[in-house]
Structure formats: C-alpha cells, structure tokens
Amino acid sequence: MYAKWFTLQRVRVTNAVQVRYQDTRENVPKYYPDLRIKERLRRLCWTSSSTMVKAKKFVIAAKFDGLPKVSDFQLVEEDTPELKNGDLLCETLFISVDPYMRIFGRSLKEGDTMIGEVVSRVIESKSKKYPVGTTVLAGYGWRTHAVVHEDDKHPLPTAQLRAVPADFPKELSPGLLLGVTGMPGMTAYFGLIDVCQAKAGETVFVNAAAGAVGSLVGQIAKIKGCKVIGCAGTDDKVTWLRDLGFDYVFNYKTKSLSEELKKVAPEGIDCYFDNVCMQFAT
Numbered sequence: 001m002y003a004k005w006f007t008l009q010r011v012r013v014t015n016a017v018q019v020r021y022q023d024t025r026e027n028v029p030k031y032y033p034d035l036r037i038k039e040r041l042r043r044l045c046w047t048s049s050s051t052m053v054k055a056k057k058f059v060i061a062a063k064f065d066g067l068p069k070v071s072d073f074q075l076v077e078e079d080t081p082e083l084k085n086g087d088l089l090c091e092t093l094f095i096s097v098d099p100y101m102r103i104f105g106r107s108l109k110e111g112d113t114m115i116g117e118v119v120s121r122v123i124e125s126k127s128k129k130y131p132v133g134t135t136v137l138a139g140y141g142w143r144t145h146a147v148v149h150e151d152d153k154h155p156l157p158t159a160q161l162r163a164v165p166a167d168f169p170k171e172l173s174p175g176l177l178l179g180v181t182g183m184p185g186m187t188a189y190f191g192l193i194d195v196c197q198a199k200a201g202e203t204v205f206v207n208a209a210a211g212a213v214g215s216l217v218g219q220i221a222k223i224k225g226c227k228v229i230g231c232a233g234t235d236d237k238v239t240w241l242r243d244l245g246f247d248y249v250f251n252y253k254t255k256s257l258s259e260e261l262k263k264v265a266p267e268g269i270d271c272y273f274d275n276v277c278m279q280f281a282t
C-alpha cells in the first residue's frame with residue numbers, strides 16, 4: 001500500500017529543488033499505489049458540512065523508521081475549533097503522499113497528525129484574503145478539515161498556505177498542483193533543464209522512471225528532442241513508459257542494468273537523472 005514511500009534517497013541531481021505529487025484520476029495506471037491511497041483516504045474520511053465540522057485525520061500510532069505500515073497510522077476524529085478573526089476552515093480535496101515523508105516522519109511522535117501537503121476548498125472564512133470558495137494549497141497534513149490562520153507559516157516553503165493562482169486553468173484538476181504543476185513537476189523540469197542542461201540530440205537516462213518525477217523527466221526530455229532511456233521495476237511500468245513515448249525502457253529487476261545501457265547507449269549517456277541512488281550509483 002505504501003509503495004510510493006519506498007524512495008528515501010534524495011535525487012542527486014535535483015536535491016536543491018523541492019516538489020510534490022500529481023493527481024488526475026483519469027489515465028492513472030493501476031500500479032500507482034499513491035493514488036490508490038488517496039482514493040482510500042477520500043473514502044475513509046469524507047464528511048462535509050459547513051460550520052461545526054467533525055474532522056477526521058490520520059495520526060501516528062507507532063513511530064516508523066524505514067517503511068511505514070498501515071498499523072503505524074490511526075484514523076481519529078476531532079471537532080474543528082470555532083473560527084477567530086483571520087481564520088479559515090478548509091475542506092481537503094487532494095492529499096499528497098511523497099518520499100520525503102519517510103524522512104520527516106522520523107521526527108513525528110505518536111499522536112502527531114501525519115504530515116503532507118493538500119489542496120483544499122475554503123468552506124467557512126473569517127479572512128478577507130481567503131473568502132469562502134477559494135481553493136488553497138496548505139501543509140496541514142492528512143486530514144479532512146482544518147482551521148488555519150491566514151498568516152500561518154509552514155516550515156516547508158512548498159507547504160505555505162496560498163491561494164491557487166488565478167490563472168490556473170479551470171479545466172484542469174487542482175490536484176495537479178501536487179503533481180505535474182507542483183513539486184514533482186518542478187523537480188523534473190529544473191533538474192533536467194537547469195541542472196543537467198539536457199539538449200536536443202542528447203541521450204538521457206532516468207531511473208525510477210515510472211515515478212512521479214521520473215515519468216515527467218522522460219516526457220520533458222522527449223519534448224526537448226532527447227533520446228530517452230528509462231528503467232523501472234515491473235513490466236506494467238515498462239509498458240506504460242513505452243506508451244508515454246520513452247525510446248527505450250527496461251525492467252532493471254529482470255535485465256542487467258549495465259548490459260542494457262551498453263546495448264542502447266553504446267556512445268554513452270549525456271544526462272543521468274538519478275531518482276534512486278543505491279545500486280544505481282555504482
């Protein structure tokens with residue numbers, strides 16, 4: 001269930017950039033476990049009303065170090081407090097699940113609300129800045145509702161309370177602000193364009209290629225006219241990446257990494273976008 005959390009290693013070429021996850025439900029391959037978590041969170045948590053709201057939230061039931069288990073979390077209810085001047089009551093629309101949570105999760109204690117960024121709608125407001133109906137991004141974690149103050153500051157720059165930009169296209173899901181137009185998209189774009197400086201005609205290799213970041217790296221590289229090689233850990237992912245237009249994809253669990261690379265990139269690789277490190281670093 002928590003397969004998206006497998007990635008602990010920082011991206012070596014992009015570790016200066018913060019980003020986040022994606023979300024439209026259509027065209028999402030079945031193996032995307034993080035989206036299934038989000039659906040489950042929605043089904044488990046959804047309640048909606050205006051004033052007095054019983055919020056549901058996931059709290060840490062047992063501290064985790066390494067891969068978290070379902071039993072490390074507990075779903076609890078709480079009444080949201082009355083709004084004071086400057087407060088807004090947010091109803092969560094999308095919740096993000098990202099690799100960094102394993103690292104930041106280490107500092108959480110039992111009973112703490114699970115961290116994470118969200119896209120929410122303001123359903124009650126005593127804030128002129130964020131009137132009812134505003135769609136906002138916030139960093140209040142895995143909860144259905146939260147009361148936040150308009151001036152609240154979050155330690156993570158990407159999790160600051162802010163309204164969705166006015167020019168965000170209405171026809172797009174605001175969930176994309178946690179994905180391709182959010183942190184993962186920025187990581188992929190700036191990592192590939194600013195750090196790797198990929199150019200047309202160059203060969204790009206990306207691992208964890210079916211992940212939130214990797215899948216975007218490959219697609220941006222194709223748009224830029226690069227030859228794109230990707231690897232992933234299941235055949236389903238390989239098929240999906242081929243559908244996305246990657247030039248060559250292989251399952252690194254059933255094929256030899258070095259042999260495949262020698263075969264498909266005999267001249268070498270110009271840009272290596274490493275999402276994993278570990279066995280790929282040697």
Ligand SMILES: NC(=O)c1ccc[n+]([C@@H]2O[C@H](COP(=O)([O-])OP(=O)(O)OC[C@H]3O[C@@H](n4cnc5c(N)ncnc54)[C@H](OP(=O)(O)O)[C@@H]3O)[C@@H](O)[C@H]2O)c1
Nearest residue numbers: 004006007009011019020099183184208211212213232233
């Ligand atoms: N998401 C962001 O916004 C963001 C921002 C900054 C940095 N990063 C970093 O970028 C990297 C990719 O993030 P992401 O959001 O794309 O991750 P993701 O969607 O969770 O994808 C992670 C994938 O990495 C692959 N993987 C390969 N070797 C692995 C190993 N030894 N252990 C665990 N997973 C392994 C797995 O796919 P296979 O089955 O194909 O092996 C796994 O599904 C991470 O290092 C993350 O910390 C992400």
